[in-house]
Amino acid sequence: MSSVNSNKMVESLVKVRDLQTWFPVKSGLLGRTRHYIKAVDGVSLDINHGEIVALVGESGCGKSTLGNTLSGLLPIRSGQFWFKGKQAVNKNHLDHSVFENKSQIIFQDPYSCLNPKHTVYEILSFPLLHHKICDRRSVKDYIASLLGKVGMPPEYMDRYPHAFSGGQRQRISIARAIGMKPELIICDEIVSSLDVSIQAQIIELLLELREQLGLALLFIAHDLSLVRTISDRLYVMYLGKIVESGKTTDVLSDPLHPYTRALIQSVPTLDRTKPPVVLEGEVPSFSNMPKGCSFQNRCPNRTEACLLQPQPSLQQEREVSCFHPLTIDSQK
Amino acid sequence: MKSIQGSPILLVEDLSIGIKKSDQTIALTDGISLQLLPGEIHGLIGESGCGKSITSLALMGLLPEPGGVLLSGRVKLGENDIFTLQEDQLNQLRGKKISMIFQEPFAAMNPLIRIGDQMLEVFEYHQTEFDPDQKIRELLNEVGLTDHSRILQSYPHELSGGMLQRIIIAMSLLLDPDILIADEPTTALDVTVQAQIMNLIVRLRNQRKMSVLLISHNISLMAQYADRISVMYAGQIVEDNSVDNFLKSPKHPYSLGLMEAIPSLDRTDHKIKSIPGQVPEPASFGEECRFIDRCSKAFDRCKVMPSSKKSEDGSSYRCHL
Numbered sequence: 001m002s003s004v005n006s007n008k009m010v011e012s013l014v015k016v017r018d019l020q021t022w023f024p025v026k027s028g029l030l031g032r033t034r035h036y037i038k039a040v041d042g043v044s045l046d047i048n049h050g051e052i053v054a055l056v057g058e059s060g061c062g063k064s065t066l067g068n069t070l071s072g073l074l075p076i077r078s079g080q081f082w083f084k085g086k087q088a089v090n091k092n093h094l095d096h097s098v099f100e101n102k103s104q105i106i107f108q109d110p111y112s113c114l115n116p117k118h119t120v121y122e123i124l125s126f127p128l129l130h131h132k133i134c135d136r137r138s139v140k141d142y143i144a145s146l147l148g149k150v151g152m153p154p155e156y157m158d159r160y161p162h163a164f165s166g167g168q169r170q171r172i173s174i175a176r177a178i179g180m181k182p183e184l185i186i187c188d189e190i191v192s193s194l195d196v197s198i199q200a201q202i203i204e205l206l207l208e209l210r211e212q213l214g215l216a217l218l219f220i221a222h223d224l225s226l227v228r229t230i231s232d233r234l235y236v237m238y239l240g241k242i243v244e245s246g247k248t249t250d251v252l253s254d255p256l257h258p259y260t261r262a263l264i265q266s267v268p269t270l271d272r273t274k275p276p277v278v279l280e281g282e283v284p285s286f287s288n289m290p291k292g293c294s295f296q297n298r299c300p301n302r303t304e305a306c307l308l309q310p311q312p313s314l315q316q317e318r319e320v321s322c323f324h325p326l327t328i329d330s331q332k
Numbered sequence: 333m334k335s336i337q338g339s340p341i342l343l344v345e346d347l348s349i350g351i352k353k354s355d356q357t358i359a360l361t362d363g364i365s366l367q368l369l370p371g372e373i374h375g376l377i378g379e380s381g382c383g384k385s386i387t388s389l390a391l392m393g394l395l396p397e398p399g400g401v402l403l404s405g406r407v408k409l410g411e412n413d414i415f416t417l418q419e420d421q422l423n424q425l426r427g428k429k430i431s432m433i434f435q436e437p438f439a440a441m442n443p444l445i446r447i448g449d450q451m452l453e454v455f456e457y458h459q460t461e462f463d464p465d466q467k468i469r470e471l472l473n474e475v476g477l478t479d480h481s482r483i484l485q486s487y488p489h490e491l492s493g494g495m496l497q498r499i500i501i502a503m504s505l506l507l508d509p510d511i512l513i514a515d516e517p518t519t520a521l522d523v524t525v526q527a528q529i530m531n532l533i534v535r536l537r538n539q540r541k542m543s544v545l546l547i548s549h550n551i552s553l554m555a556q557y558a559d560r561i562s563v564m565y566a567g568q569i570v571e572d573n574s575v576d577n578f579l580k581s582p583k584h585p586y587s588l589g590l591m592e593a594i595p596s597l598d599r600t601d602h603k604i605k606s607i608p609g610q611v612p613e614p615a616s617f618g619e620e621c622r623f624i625d626r627c628s629k630a631f632d633r634c635k636v637m638p639s640s641k642k643s644e645d646g647s648s649y650r651c652h653l
Contacts, residue, residue, distance in 0.1 A: 196379070200593040267597050283492075
């Protein structure tokens with residue numbers, strides 16, 4: 001499969017092909033598997049060194065499952081996954097040794113991802129000592145420097161998480177992630193529970209750290225406005241599949257997939273002359289998926305052809321899975 | 333957008349609400365004044381902890397539990413002064429005159445009771461001249477839900493968040509209220525569903541000439557749907573303006589900061605700029621302007637709390653500049 005960056009000579013940091021993460025639904029006395037929830041169903045994506053890649057979609061589309069799968073937190077049904085050129089899939093699991101701690105994840109809820117019984121020092125030192133990033137003598141200084149990087153004074157290391165606000169907790173999570181000297185951080189909706197002024201602080205911090213440390217980020221979000229300001233490339237996900245991908249500015253200004261366009265049009269903007277356009281209908285549930293294209297029941301362009309499964313194809317430097325993609329001119 | 337006129341149907345004057353903790357009382361809101369005109373969508377915007385939910389609950393005569401006290405001011409709903417009424421008098425107003433919908437559709441419903449039975453509960457407390465069953469079906473139609481028998485038989489977990497929020501809106505309108513308080517009605521929902529729900533609220537407003545107090549932290553949402561906007565910061569209203577003027581030239585430095593901090597799809601070359609620092613805690617509110625630590629324009633006079641100034645165009649703001 002070709003992608004936007006396939007012509008580059010440099011090996012991409014993450015390369016994923018046809019990845020599937022399915023959850024069995026069991027019922028009955030014997031607990032037989034009745035069917036599968038195909039939360040990630042044949043996803044291919046690339047993340048290059050130092051690149052911010054966004055993954056957007058509505059809730060329940062499988063974007064968090066994909067993030068967790070790429071972090072090795074969930075078993076894989078099938079597919080291939082290279083991290084820095086090394087194959088990471090070993091049977092149905094990811095071989096964690098391939099990551100060498102270079103891939104970290106930050107979660108959405110800053111209240112549940114920090115152990116309330118541990119001080120900030122304990123929270124930050126456990127992974128550092130376990131993975132021998134530093135020894136007992138130097139760990140305190142290292143933690144102080146990490147807190148400095150996320151804009152917190154060193155004396156905060158003796159406090160417990162309850163003493164901090166949501167934004168500050170998210171800074172601690174970021175400090176924990178960058179302490180491992182990662183090359184990739186998977187950020188799963190990390191600002192969606194924060195207030196706008198604090199959200200902007202965290203985004204500025206991430207962009208700054210990216211400059212300093214040369215990090216690549218997989219930024220999982222539902223907020224397209226935010227994605228526009230932060231990401232270089234964008235993947236749009238709908239019901240377990242990537243429906244469109246390309247450069248963020250291109251995709252957002254000239255979407256090719258009808259779903260991407262509907263998503264963009266439903267976002268309220270500051271321009272009162274352009275009210276949001278309503279996309280009717282609801283996302284079908286995973287246990288009751290339509291045959292063929294999963295967007296067909298809400299799509300204005302649907303035809304007979306959509307009863308088959310569209311395959312991703314390269315169009316105008318973008319990958320789109322649609323039988324009737326929009327053309328850039330038709331929207332002008 | 334056409335300008336909305338008439339005498340206010342809801343008037344909040346100098347409302348301060350505090351909370352008693354052991355031996356001291358901490359003021360959570362300070363001198364809130366706002367008015368709601370018939371058929372107006374009035375936006376109340378602010379960050380978490382700024383007192384917007386406390387204010388909205390006070391409009392229904394509800395104070396925070398335990399220890400909530402009314403420090404000063406009043407809420408006038410038509411002829412009634414909310415805080416002089418007895419509980420049973422208030423219950424007659426709630427739902428009939430003023431109704432409310434909340435942020436989390438799943439938390440607002442009882443998970444053990446079927447939707448139909450929960451909707452009927454409304455009629456146990458209020459006598460009405462119309463047939464409850466017919467009224468429920470009528471309203472379900474109005475919010476765009478047609479599969480009545482299935483929905484009424486369902487438990488909340490069997491429905492999606494968007495459907496549940498529609499049901500809650502239908503429920504809040506069962507007694508034809510004049511005012512709907514919508515406290516972050518779409519925050520828990522996806523953008524596509526958000527557009528559906530907001531269109532529904534606007535349509536109901538137009539049909540019923542209902543007033544809506546829309547509480548949100550999302551400026552873009554306000555820009556699209558509200559007529560007027562009040563900005564809250566640390567328990568005070570710092571700016572009150574028409575949405576058109578607010579978008580063109582926000583007056584208070586905090587409003588300006590918010591506009592800089594938000595990303596928006598239509599701003600292609602906008603670089604987001606955060607407001608440094610954090611919102612102060614209610615216990616630490618002092619004599620100085622509450623935005624002083626985060627304000628780039630702060631100067632000597634800001635050591636004294638500014639009062640709310642009215643300008644000629646009908647807007648008001650709380651700043652020395």
